Amino acid sequence: MSRTPIIAGNWKMFKTVSEAQNFFAEVKGKAEVEGVESVICAPYTNLPALVEAARGTSIAIGAQNVHFEDNGAYTGEISGGMLKELGVKYVIIGHSERRAYFAETDEIVNKKVHAAFRHGLTPIVCVGEKLEEREAGETKEVCKTQTEAAFEGLSQEQAAAVVIAYEPIWAIGTGKSSTSEDAQDVIGYIRGIVAGLYDEATANAVRIQYGGSVKPNNVAEYMGQADIDGALVGGASLEPASYIALIEGAK
Numbered sequence: 261m262s263r264t265p266i267i268a269g270n271w272k273m274f275k276t277v278s279e280a281q282n283f284f285a286e287v288k289g290k291a292e293v294e295g296v297e298s299v300i301c302a303p304y305t306n307l308p309a310l311v312e313a314a315r316g317t318s319i320a321i322g323a324q325n326v327h328f329e330d331n332g333a334y335t336g337e338i339s340g341g342m343l344k345e346l347g348v349k350y351v352i353i354g355h356s357e358r359r360a361y362f363a364e365t366d367e368i369v370n371k372k373v374h375a376a377f378r379h380g381l382t383p384i385v386c387v388g389e390k391l392e393e394r395e396a397g398e399t400k401e402v403c404k405t406q407t408e409a410a411f412e413g414l415s416q417e418q419a420a421a422v423v424i425a426y427e428p429i430w431a432i433g434t435g436k437s438s439t440s441e442d443a444q445d446v447i448g449y450i451r452g453i454v455a456g457l458y459d460e461a462t463a464n465a466v467r468i469q470y471g472g473s474v475k476p477n478n479v480a481e482y483m484g485q486a487d488i489d490g491a492l493v494g495g496a497s498l499e500p501a502s503y504i505a506l507i508e509g510a511k
């Protein structure tokens with residue numbers, strides 16, 4: 261089964277609107293490589309300008325969060341319908357920074373995944389272990405629990421459309437990346453979890469990214485692994501030249 265590789269830049273809380281527009285002008289036509297899906301997940305404030313700039317290109321725009329309700333008295337929050345109307349295609353859900361700093365539980369992650377599908381957005385669901393969990397040999401157990409919870413109640417069709425990002429938390433922004441073999445081992449295991457929940461065909465359709473200190477000089481190594489379908493990239497997605505190199509490296 262061939263899965264289209266997907267490289268998603270997660271800008272986190274970086275870039276004003278003008279900075280985002282300047283970035284896009286630099287990558288347009290360059291971070292567009294046949295056979296690789298290119299996605300920029302930007303702060304909410306940048307989304308209208310980026311969607312506009314991306315019109316007619318093959319670069320998709322994503323958000324970094326969504327509320328699980330469709331509307332209501334949730335000061336400061338943004339719903340799936342709001343993102344959809346803007347033209348946003350992807351939304352990162354359950355990033356470890358949201359789990360750690362904003363108390364997102366597995367249950368909330370699952371509700372957000374359902375909200376994304378209600379509004380025609382594709383969720384990029386993040387799972388991954390903390391350093392102490394890795395050292396205790398609990399990596400796979402943690403990923404199993406998070407994956408099963410995130411997929412709870414999804415139809416087979418929805419499940420097949422999910423993008424999972426396996427991000428070992430100790431590798432995020434630290435320069436300490438997981439080896440490609442270790443990442444493959446865990447990602448292959450996660451695919452097996454999806455097969456257990458649904459079936460082989462569904463598991464083979466799901467795209468699973470690795471995330472954690474992915475750079476232009478190591479992206480190809482990850483992409484060379486059988487079950488790794490792309491990368492969720494923080495720091496190295498912020499500079500145009502680096503982002504272009506990541507997309508080219510994923511070919």
Ligand SMILES: O=C[C@H](O)COP(=O)(O)O
Pocket residue numbers: 270355427431432433434435471472473474492493494495496
């Ligand atoms: O969402 C992206 C990840 O948190 C990875 O960040 P990083 O590439 O800066 O390590």
